[in-house]
Amino acid sequence: SKDDEIDSNCVVRARGLPWQSSDQDIAKFFRGLNVAKYKTKADKLKLAPEKTEAVIQKGSRGKRREVSFELEGTTIEPARTLKYLGIVLDERGSYGRHVEYVSQKAEKTVAALIRLMPNVSGPTSVKRRALNGVVESTLLYGAPVWHNTMNIGKYQQTFERVQRKMLLRITSAYRTASTIAIQVIAGVIPIEIQVEERRYLYSKEHRQQTTIKKEARERSLDIWQQxxxxxxxxxxxxKRLIGDIRPWIKSKYRRTDYYTTQFLTAHGSFRTYTRKIGKTEDGNFIYCNEEDTAEHTMFHCIRWNNERLRTQNELGIILTPENITEEMLSSQGK
Structure with missing residues (x-):
């Protein structure tokens, strides 16, 4: 109604002032905002000058101007950033500050959540992925607005760093495991592709939601697979174990834990790995004196021949690196 107070959800954006303008021109420009005061009084609306914020968007090359303006006796000092509806606007007209802001916010959430997710025992991988949704919702808020910021490497890396911290706990992986590997193992789409998915959904919002969501997700999986x-x-x-992402991502039987992830990444209790990180002097397996790798332990080592043969007889197939994940996903019991 006309008696309602104008609150912090009201925004005025003014454009058209040349970047070459003098400080006096800028001051005159802001004084012109008092026109709003007379209009609101005529309409019996109440301004809230104490809630008013301003930022001068000078562009990437413009010089910052130290100016202020007055609104109903309250002096307004333009800030370097301004948060509106959860989006941080800055004087450069970019959203770099927003990416930094939500990254810091998400990192605090990650720090709290990882206490609930020890590498050994703790919640199942399904529950861990559900907790990851809290972090992703923070990072991806308003993505259709600022999606172009992901074209800048440092901001993409900032988001990736936050996502990686959660992925390490979702998969219970060693810290040396590569990000691209644990993204696939966790079944979590890379954050920059998720940003693009949100942008795509927004651009097609006039279409039927169920159809477009499925189309957008398939498009994201195509980008990821490429x-x-x-x-x-x-x-x-x-990559050798999981060449095709889709069956792995979509399987309802996909489960990972501390031990499974060691096999899937080859980062774990294998002597070639422990030698690499300086924990052992040689990389040979203690039982057969062959080089101890994930492939050797799982598919060739004589120490595990009986267990391997029994499993292959039950499955009716000879296990190889190329087919083992397919067998893992074929039923819950496997």
């Missing part, structure tokens, strides 16, 4: 084999030399063993 990046997965070619992204880097890291995670090669995981």
């Amino acid at each position: 990046k997965w084999p070619a992204e880097s030399a890291k995670g090669q063993w995981t």
Whole structure:
């Protein structure tokens, strides 16, 4: 109604002042905002000058101007940033400060959640992924607005760093495991692809929601699959085990824990790995004197021949790195 007070959800955006303008021009420009005061009085509305905030968006090359303006006797000092509806606006007209703000906020959430997720025992991987949704909702808030910021490497890395901390606890992985590998093992889409998915959903909001959500997710999986084999030399063993992301992501029988993740990443109690991190002097297995790798232990080592043969007889198949994850996903009992 006309007697309602204008609160902090009201925003005025003024455009058109040349960046070459003098400080006097800027001061005159802001004095013009008092026009709003007369209009609101005529309409019997109440201004709240003490809640008014301002930021001068000068662009990436513009010079900061130290100016202030007055509204109903209250002096307003333009700030470097301004938060509106949860989005941080800055004087450069970019959303870099917003990315930094939500990253810091999400990191505090991560610090609290990881206390609930020890590497050994604790919640199942399904429950851990559910907790990850809390962090993702913080990072992705308003993504259609600031999605272009992810084109800048340092901001993408900032988000990736936060996501990685959660992924390490979701998968119970060693800290040396590569990010691209634990993203796949956890079944969590890389954060920059999720940002693009939110942008795509927003651009198609006029369409039927159920259909477009499914289409957007399939599109994200396509992007992820294209990046997965070619992204880097890291995670090669995981890529060999999980070449096709979709069956792994979509399986209702996918479960990971501290021991499974060691096999899927080859980062764990294998002597080639412990030698690499300086924990042992040589990389040979103590039972057969062969190089102790994840592949050797699981598929070749004579120490585990009986267990391996019994499992293969039950499955009716010879296990290889190329088919073992398919067998893992084929039923809950396996």
